[in-house]
Amino acid sequence: MTNTQVTLVQIDNYGPWTVTPEPRREADLQTLQSRLYADISQFVGNRDGYTFFTRFDNMVAVTNGLDLEDHALLQESVGNRYPVTLSLGVATGTSPVQALADATELVQEAGSAQDKNRRECLEGRVVEDAHQADDDIQIAHFDVVDATGNYTDELNAFDTFIEIEQGYAELMRHMRYAHDSLSFFVGGDNIIVVCPDLGEAEYEEAIHHVQEAVDVELQVGVGRGKSAHDAGFAAKHALETCRADGTRVELEW
Template sequence: MTTQLTLIQIDNYGPWTVTPEPRREMDLQTMQSRLFADLAQFIGSRGGYVFFSRFDNMIAVTNGIGRAGHKALQESVRNRYPVTVSLGIGTAETPAAALDEATEQIQAAGSAQDEGRTEVLAGEPLSTDADATTHIAHFDVNDATGKYTDQLNEFDSFIHIERSYASLMEYMREAHGALSFFVGGDNIIAVCPELSPEAYREAIDHVEDDVGVELKVGVGRGTTAHDAGYAAKHALEDCRYEGTIVEFDHPQAATGDD
C-alpha cells in the first residue's frame, strides 16, 4: 500500500506579491483560488485530489499521474498565470513520509524564495503497476447547521469548525502520519494509512474531549484518491442514515484481503 503525493509550490511567491509594490489583496485571492481550481480540475479529472492548504503550497494525491502529466501541469500554469510552480513527488507507506520526500525534493533545489529556482520537477512517481491503495477519511461535524450555522454568528460558527480542524489535524498527523485538510463547510478530508474503526473512534473522541465538537467519519479506499474519497462520501452518508459515527464503505472483514 503506497501513496503518491505531490507538493505544489508557487515559485518565489512571497516576494512577487509585494513587487514592485504590494498587490491588491483581492487580486491575489482571485489568482490563488483560480490556480487552485485549475489544479483541482486537472488533477481531479485524472482521479487525484488536491488541497489548497496554504494556497502558495498545495498538497495533492497523485497516484496514477506520471512525470509527463506533472510536466503538462507546469506548462499549462506557465502559459496562463503570472507565476510558475515547482513540483516535488514523494511515495511512501504513510502520507506524512510521502510528503517528507516530496518536500525534500523541492527544498534540495533551493529556497521557496530563491528567484533563480523555478519549475523544479523532482521525485519519482510510482511505477504504473505498483499496488497502490489510497485511504481517504471524510469527516464532518454532527448537525453543524442546526448547532452552529443557524444559531451563531458566522464567525463564531467558523471558530468551532476551525477548532475541530486544528485539533484533528494535529492528532491524525502525530498518531498516524495522516494528513487532514479542511475543504469547506464543516468537512475535513484526511489522507490516511490503513486504520481500524477503533482508531477513527479514538480520533473523534480526542476532538470532542479537546474542543467539544462532535465529528463523524466515512472511510473509503481505492486505487485513486477519487475512488477512495467517493467511497468515503458514501460511507459518511451511511453514518447519517444509521446515526453512527464511523462507517467504512466496505465491511471491515474485507479489509484484511489486501
Template sequence: MTNTQVTLVQVDNYGPWTVTPEPRREVDLQTLQSRLYADLSQLFGNREGYVFFTRFDNMIAVTNGLDREAHALIQESVANRYPVTVSLGVATDPSPAAALGDATNQLQAAGSAQDEDRTQILGGGFLAGADRTDADVQIAHFDVIDATGKYTDKLNAFDSFIRIEQGYAELMRHMRRAHDSLSFFVGGDNVIAVCPELTPAAYRDAIDHVAGEVDVDLQVGVGRARTAQDAGMRAKHALEECRHEGTAVEFGDGSHY
C-alpha cells in the same frame, strides 16, 4: 498496505513577486490564489487526483496514477495561464506524512522557495504501474454532527466558523501526530484526511479525542481505492451511511462501528 503518492505544489518565488515592482493589491492576490487553486483542482482532478489548498502558495495533492509526463503538463498549463510558475515535488510512501516529507525535501534540495532561479522544478519518484494496487489510497471524510442545528442556526456566522475551525485544528493535529495522516478543511463542516492503513478503532479514537478536547462531535466515512477520487467517493458514500444509520464510523466496504 496503503501506498500514497503525494505531490507538493509550490508557487515559485511568490513572496518577492507579490511586492515587485511594488506591493500588489491584496484583492488581486486573493483572486489569483483562488483561481490557481481552482485550475489545479481541475487539472489534477481530471486525472483522478485530489489537491488541497493549505497555504495557497503551497498546495498538497494526492496523485496516484499521475506520472512524470502528467505532472509536467500541469506545470506547462499553469505557466501558460498565470504570471507565476509552480514547482512540484513527488514521493510515495505507506505513510502520507512521510511521502509529503520526501516530496518537500525534493524542492528544498533544489533551492529556496524565494530563489528566482529555482523555477518549475519537477523532482522525485513516481509509483510504477506494476506496483499499484486497489488499496493504495485510504481517504477519510469527516464532518461535524448536526453542524447546522448546533452552530449555523444558533450562533452568528463567525462564531460558527470558530467552532468548526477548532474541531478541524484539533483533528488535524491528532491525525498527524497519532497516525501520520494529512487532514484538510474542504469547506462547510467537512474535513478530508489522507491516511495510512488505519483501523476502525483509530478513527473512533480520533473522534473521541476531538470531542474531549474541543467539544465538537464528528462522524467519518472511510474509503479505500486505487486513486484518490475513487477512495474519496467511497468515503463520501460511507459518510452518508453514518448519517442514515446514526453511526460514528463507516467503511466503504459496508462495515460500521
C-alpha cells in the same frame, strides 16, 4: 497496504512577486490564488487525484495515477497562463506524512521558495502503473454532526467559523502526530484525511479525542481505492451511512 503518492506544489518565488515593484492589491492576490487552485484541482481531478489548497502558495495533492509527464504538462500549462510558475516534488510511501516530507525535501533541495533561479523544478518518482493496487489510498471524510442545527442556524456566522476551525485544528494535529495522516479542511464542516492503514478503533479514538479537547462532535466515513477519487467516493458513501444510521464510524471496503 497503502502506497500514497503525494505532490507538493509550490509557487516559485511568490513572496517577492507579491511586493514587486510594490505591494500588489490584496483582492488581486486572492483572485489569482483561488483561480490557480481551481485550475490545479481541475487538472488533477480530471485524472482522479485530489488537490488541497492548504496555504495557497503551497498546495498538497494526492496524485496516484498521474505520471511525471502529467506533472510537467501542469507546469507548462500554468506557466503559459499565469504570471507565476510552479515547482513540484513527488514522493510515495505507506505513510502519507512521510511521503509529503520526502516530496518537500526534494523541492527544498532544488532551492529556496524565494530563490529567483529556481523555476519549474520537477523532482521525484511516481507509483508505476504495474504496481498500482486497489488499496493504495485510504481516505477518511469527517464532518461535524448536525453542524447546521448546532452551529449554522444557531450562532452568528463568525462564531460558527471558530467552532468548526477549532474542530479542524484539533483533528489535524491529532491525526498527524497519533496516526501519520494528513487532514485538510475542504469547506463547510468537512475535513478530508489522507491515511495509512487505519482501522475502526483509530477513528473512534480520534473522534473521542476531538470531542474531549474542543467539544466538537465528528462522524467519519472511510474508503479505499486505487486513486484519491475512488477512495474519497467510497468515503462519501460511508459517511452517508453514518448520517442515515446515526453511527459515528463507517468503513467501506
